[in-house]
Amino acid sequence: MGEPVIQVENLFKSYGAVEALRGVSFAVEQGEVFGLLGPNGAGKTSTVEILEGLRTPDRGVARVCGLDPEKSGERFKEKIGAVLQSTSLPDKLRVKEALELFARFYHRRADTDKLLKRFQLDEKRNAFYSHLSGGQKQRLALAMALVNDPEVVFLDEPTAGLDPQVRREIYDIIEELKREKKTVLLTTHYIEEAERLCDRVAIVDQGRVIALGTPRELKRSSAGKTRIEVRLARPLTNGMLAGLEGVSDCREFDGTYVLHSARPPQTIVALVKQLEAEGNELQSLEMFSPSLEDVFIELTGRRLRE
Amino acid sequence: MGGTWTLTKMRVRLAMRNRAFFFFSLVMPLIFLFGAVTFLGRGRKEWVGYILGAILTTTVMGSFWGLSVQLVTFREQGILRRFRLAPLGAGPMLASSILSNYFLVIPVVVFEILVCRWAFHMQSWGNLWAIFLLVTVGSATFSALGLIVASVTNTMQETQMINNLIWMGFLFLSGATIPLAIFPAWLQRVALFIPAQYLATGLESSAAKMATGYEVLEDVAALLLGLFVAFEVSRQLFRWEPEAKVPRNAKLWVLAALVPFLIFGAWESTTGNRLNRIQQNFQTLRGRAMSMPMPPAH
Numbered sequence: 001m002g003e004p005v006i007q008v009e010n011l012f013k014s015y016g017a018v019e020a021l022r023g024v025s026f027a028v029e030q031g032e033v034f035g036l037l038g039p040n041g042a043g044k045t046s047t048v049e050i051l052e053g054l055r056t057p058d059r060g061v062a063r064v065c066g067l068d069p070e071k072s073g074e075r076f077k078e079k080i081g082a083v084l085q086s087t088s089l090p091d092k093l094r095v096k097e098a099l100e101l102f103a104r105f106y107h108r109r110a111d112t113d114k115l116l117k118r119f120q121l122d123e124k125r126n127a128f129y130s131h132l133s134g135g136q137k138q139r140l141a142l143a144m145a146l147v148n149d150p151e152v153v154f155l156d157e158p159t160a161g162l163d164p165q166v167r168r169e170i171y172d173i174i175e176e177l178k179r180e181k182k183t184v185l186l187t188t189h190y191i192e193e194a195e196r197l198c199d200r201v202a203i204v205d206q207g208r209v210i211a212l213g214t215p216r217e218l219k220r221s222s223a224g225k226t227r228i229e230v231r232l233a234r235p236l237t238n239g240m241l242a243g244l245e246g247v248s249d250c251r252e253f254d255g256t257y258v259l260h261s262a263r264p265p266q267t268i269v270a271l272v273k274q275l276e277a278e279g280n281e282l283q284s285l286e287m288f289s290p291s292l293e294d295v296f297i298e299l300t301g302r303r304l305r306e
Numbered sequence: 307m308g309g310t311w312t313l314t315k316m317r318v319r320l321a322m323r324n325r326a327f328f329f330f331s332l333v334m335p336l337i338f339l340f341g342a343v344t345f346l347g348r349g350r351k352e353w354v355g356y357i358l359g360a361i362l363t364t365t366v367m368g369s370f371w372g373l374s375v376q377l378v379t380f381r382e383q384g385i386l387r388r389f390r391l392a393p394l395g396a397g398p399m400l401a402s403s404i405l406s407n408y409f410l411v412i413p414v415v416v417f418e419i420l421v422c423r424w425a426f427h428m429q430s431w432g433n434l435w436a437i438f439l440l441v442t443v444g445s446a447t448f449s450a451l452g453l454i455v456a457s458v459t460n461t462m463q464e465t466q467m468i469n470n471l472i473w474m475g476f477l478f479l480s481g482a483t484i485p486l487a488i489f490p491a492w493l494q495r496v497a498l499f500i501p502a503q504y505l506a507t508g509l510e511s512s513a514a515k516m517a518t519g520y521e522v523l524e525d526v527a528a529l530l531l532g533l534f535v536a537f538e539v540s541r542q543l544f545r546w547e548p549e550a551k552v553p554r555n556a557k558l559w560v561l562a563a564l565v566p567f568l569i570f571g572a573w574e575s576t577t578g579n580r581l582n583r584i585q586q587n588f589q590t591l592r593g594r595a596m597s598m599p600m601p602p603a604h
Binding site for chain 1: 308309312313316319320323324380383384385387388390391392393394395546547
């Protein structure tokens with residue numbers, strides 16, 4: 001295996017008193033879709049923006065294609081494409097114009113007509129940016145990230161705020177990038193996104209990478225436990241649920257009890273019996289196969305969306 | 307250079323799609339022109355050249371307003387940070403602002419000259435070469451000054467407030483609205499340090515007195531030097547990100563942008579040549595007015 005395409009070593013970044021990054025390290029190989037998964041404020045965007053050359057780290061090393069993003073200037077920018085978390089275009093710029101405009105800045109250019117078709121924007125080619133829906137704007141942002149046929153693509157929360165249908169469309173596009181063997185760094189706080197799209201995932205929390213591996217490896221690290229979420233008629237105070245058969249841990253989030261169990265059937269039978277004995281009632285019960293959410297809960301004691 | 311030209315074309319295209327641009331860049335100067343010729347010039351065609359000089363000055367100075375507002379809007383909306391990802395530096399971004407503004411100002415200037423000549427029967431075309439030179443350099447200089455304002459302000463409100471203050475100074479101390487010659491001597495000396503005064507004096511001389519390019523060379527030189535310094539200062543202070551802080555040494559950079567005009571002002575104040583020229587321009591205007599009968603009242 002050659003030198004990683006993206007290399008991050010011990011990255012630190014503070015904004016005033018807030019420490020956004022506290023020693024982030026990871027490496028991304030050629031052709032890999034790598035995910036940074038974490039809640040808002042975990043440090044994902046700071047990391048990506050340092051790698052895009054938009055921010056300066058306080059300490060640490062960031063290299064993309066062997067180049068320092070901050071100091072390599074145009075040579076570096078020719079190699080990358082990016083979808084920023086917060087960005088915009090002039091309202092009165094047409095879709096086709098936006099693509100052609102950005103394409104002209106680069107030496108290596110993709111065919112903008114093909115991009116329009118690929119991102120289902122052909123019918124909107126003459127529409128003003130202000131007239132596009134959220135999903136269309138995001139598809140345009142993705143198309144613009146590819147106008148220079150980049151070696152590395154950074155996608156900072158590309159599906160945030162989009163409805164499920166549009167989100168799935170974006171997933172298809174990212175999967176296409178994966179098939180094309182583009183190196184992609186994706187940040188997200190959607191579990192399903194990381195699980196479906198990423199070859200490897202770094203779980204980030206409070207400026208640190210707290211777990212790193214393939215989604216399968218990470219889920220295996222949670223010992224294949226099933227997550228059981230229950231809501232009860234009356235709240236519990238005595239920690240009864242943690243003592244149920246098969247339960248390895250139990251936490252409460254906004255009135256929902258989240259249990260992890262290695263033997264779900266036995267746990268559920270025990271739960272029902274216990275509740276009957278206490279005169280309490282089960283309002284809802286949901287079971288989930290192990291996910292990255294469980295890994296995050298195990299490692300931090302919090303849910304991703306908290 | 308390719309990036310600058312690409313951005314310039316985009317900016318021109320965007321401006322042409324903006325109704326506010328048409329109002330502020332074309333309709334408003336024409337309203338001023340009609341108002342000035344009708345009420346100040348009282349329909350006397352001898353004054354039209356002088357009024358044209360003043361109107362051209364405000365048109366060219368308007369570059370200052372539009373660009374600062376546009377740049378701050380682009381920064382606030384996160385548009386600039388998208389451009390930052392492309393292989394573009396601050397230089398092409400700023401240069402394209404100045405160039406596009408120039409291409410948008412030129413048709414307005416031509417239109418104003420044509421209106422003065424054909425609708426208001428201006429006695430001569432003025433020295434078109436000198437006018438072209440001053441409009442070209444002036445538009446770039448005031449654009450660059452506007453870009454500095456955009457770089458040192460954080461919000462649109464701040465930009466509007468500072469623009470208003472500077473605009474008032476430019477408008478009333480340049481001679482474009484009130485002839486400098488009627489001001490007290492000390493205020494005339496203060497005006498020597500105002501960038502807009504060089505543009506107004508030059509344009510009034512070339513439009514009303516047929517001053518040649520050589521005769522307005524001092525005005526052009528002051529504006530040109532101002533342009534180089536202001537452009538470099540705006541490049542140094544340029545911020546792509548909405549949350550990027552104004553550099554600590556920004557005040558020093560802003561002062562540096564004024565250095566050319568401080569030098570020219572001090573020089574002119576010592577020699578007194580410019581003050582004499584301003585007086586002569588005004589006396590010529592008054593002389594013309596005195597020698598001509600007032601149009602009959604209807």
